Amino acid sequence: MRVDRISIAGLLLGLAAIMLGQVLEGGSLSSLFQPAAFVIVLGGTLGATMLQTRFPIFMRGMRMGRWAFVAPPQVPDDMIRRLVAWAQLSRREGILALEKQVGNESDPFYRKGVQLLVDGADATRLREVMEVEITTYENTLRQAARVWDSAAGYSPTIGIMGAVLGLIHVMENLGDPTRLGAGIATAFVATIYGVGAANLVFLPIGRKLQTHVSQLIAVREIFVDGLVGIANGDNPRIIEGRLLGYVAQVPE
Template sequence: MSAILGIVAALAMVILAAVSDGDPISSLFSVTAVLIVFGGTGAAVTTQFGFKAVLTAGARFKWLVKPPAVDMLAFIEQVAAWSNLARSQGALALESELEAVEDPFQKQGLQMIIDNTAEEDMLPTLEAMAANAAREDIVASEVWEAAGGYLPTIGVMGAVLGLIHVMMELDHPASLGVGIATAFVATIYGVGSANLIALPLGARLGILAEARERERHLIIQGLMLLKQGKSGILIRQTMQNVLAQENKKKPEEVETGAAEGDALAEAV
């Protein structure tokens, strides 16, 4: 949510700055500039990444409202409970737990344990799934960062096109000022949206993607301990130590990560 507030605050500052100089808000709006800057940028990133990646990048915008995160402490307790169930009733007893698992990655791993997948097959499969998911997450960041590179240049292009139109109207001196001002709106759109939205958003999504990748690797370790038949107490102790070391090595950079770190400190 802080990312949304940051973007809104940044745009509000730009509008307030314009209004404080006595300019009408309408001076910041131009349909032509919107078409050139945002339409051109959209076409550029689609050419570079393809439709699927661009749609994924747009869908990831919702992460600013509710960042995806796994409650690792709850996962550790869940794996410990699964271990106790499997050790007392067998791995097939875990099938009753499958429907309650919402995370597709965890569900797939648990299904492999229920199916008695060999350990040497299970680990590379989960690692490949994690790598594919990480790539899908990071491509959204790359799309927004690429858009941040295209926007200023296309904004300048829009300003030049606007000036060309103004130059063609030199026989109407009274309209030159308005025409030139309108031309530079494209530059504002390009530079402003790149530095206030696209680049910060790309960086934010990159941080979230890295956090999700670390979570998946921790999930893999928990599932492999479950596969190896370790006791619930041992799984809990091992995973808490691994999570504590991970947090010390690279502290979480999102709000959910900070909350998990505090909870872990209390638990340990």
């Protein structure tokens, strides 16, 4: 896995901009740190998200959150080189020569694809079986990624609830006018937390995860397309040219 530096830089820049703006407005940074508001927003958002999501999907979504900062392995170029080498080997020695590759694949998806190829599945049937696997895999990952989008939807509303709770506390202390200003300011920190978490953390992470999911699916589609080409007996150069189309760079 590789560290996604732009994600880390973006998060730090967003937080720094908010804090700098607070200082430039003459405010105090300490007023932005309110444990009660933090507990309300984080706990409320987490609870609402858990309520709408099945536990396995929720936990997968939480684990996927690290992908926003440490990208999952995605090496389509290596996959293409392997497939071209397999195509050359199968043309020289036959498809059964790929049988030893089955044990070299740790991922069940890739192992299943090679096994189907070695077992003599025709190109159409091989694609049908593997496309079902890809669809299931994609749906599972996208549902998990949407956990963060859901959190982004709930967070601002929970922040408003936190602000209202703070104002209720202020109204209970109207007898002491000296505390009103600070109390109202503290109450609205919950709104900042809710809106800030949604737009600086939850929503960006959700979008970044969707990007990674698309890239992971593309690698699997490359794999299936390569196996189909081998099953059809296509020339390795033709297979390579077709697969390189998946990673072609758009000219600037």
